[in-house]
Amino acid sequence: MVAEHTVKAYDEELDRMDNAILEMGGIVEQQLADSILALVRRDDELASRVITEDRRVDALETEIDQLAVRILALRQPVAVDLRVITASLKVASDLERMGDYAANVAKRSIAIQEIDPIRLTHAISRMAGIAQGMIKDVLDSFRDRDVERAMAVWRRDEDVDESYNSLFRELLTYMMEDPRRITPCAHLLFIAKNIERIGDHATNIAEIVSYVVTGTPVEEERPKGDVTSFHQADDDTEAAAS
């Protein structure tokens, strides 16, 4: 009976761990959605709420870290359970950073007093929509230990990167056309980059899920779709002129 009781307590701890990850992910998903809504609707109050939510995300990371150490010390898990615990530590780090990025989007949405080219916020919304779907799906794949779903998220990161590439070009063009747009467009550049990074972290989590289930790291080269780092001045000048 004692042994059974212990097993039950252990299972409950593992469940608590999973739930804390899912709760953290749910908040981050909402933070991203709200930060974009705040940007599009020019809603500073909503943006402030996104920034405040970050404290809950940080607190959950601390809780997950402490829970992991506790389970490792008391239960000495092995095999897949052990991989879940170490994976949870990593996933919590990724989610914490994603929350930071979403909060940064919210901060910048407050800083941007007006955005004239409405088309840009549409493009950013669309990009954020893909990233949000990735967060949702990768959390589902974590919950269900579903490698196939995780790898689908991993591949979808290319779509985010493509959106980012075209936004990057478009934003530079807008800046060149009118110097008064430089400050708001610089913020939009960083907003787009933040979303692109959120996508990167979702692919990180996808790799971790695959590792938890299979026990081996993902070998395939991650599709690297962000090519703007290689974007040279000449091309842009041309793009701006055309």
Add this chain to the structure above:
Amino acid sequence: MVAEHTVKAYDEELDRMDNAILEMGGIVEQQLADSILALVRRDDELASRVITEDRRVDALETEIDQLAVRILALRQPVAVDLRVITASLKVASDLERMGDYAANVAKRSIAIQEIDPIRLTHAISRMAGIAQGMIKDVLDSFRDRDVERAMAVWRRDEDVDESYNSLFRELLTYMMEDPRRITPCAHLLFIAKNIERIGDHATNIAEIVSYVVTGTPVEEERPKGDVTSFHQADDDTEAAAS
């Protein structure tokens, strides 16, 4: 004798873990230094080497993760040893991301074909110098389990943030003065942001070191010096006009 042998093997594994972290950190520190040198000297070959080095950083992260799981499964460490293992998983994630940022600086240094305002690269060099010092010191604090040194790094992040804030303003001003500078300056903006993020990750590691030694998370609010997210268009227009 067998027990002694086991203890020795265990100690060797813990040492291997520490050394892998220090090796990883050493590469990242060099990546940052070289990426800035590549930028300042316009040395594309050096930049390419920084990008290639990233594979070694990634391989070390995988090695650390696997070593951690192995030690946890076979040795069932407790107390400070257990905290070191879980901390190493987190530190490896931070270092991997720092390596990514340095590689991104290198990629952008290739993209920027010419930088006219030499003053900007000086400012970026200076900022990178602080971040590099933070990496070195936080790794030393990890090696020596030295909380005081870790917390000194943690506080130094404000200097990086201040450098970033003034660079952000200066770069926007340069862009406004001449639209041909927009593309190179956008890359410099991201380079500066990458360095600022590297500083953030160094403070993360400082917090982890403190947790390893004391067993409790850092309670103090981290000094948040990057205020550019709140930077509004009007201020910049004024700055540009003056």
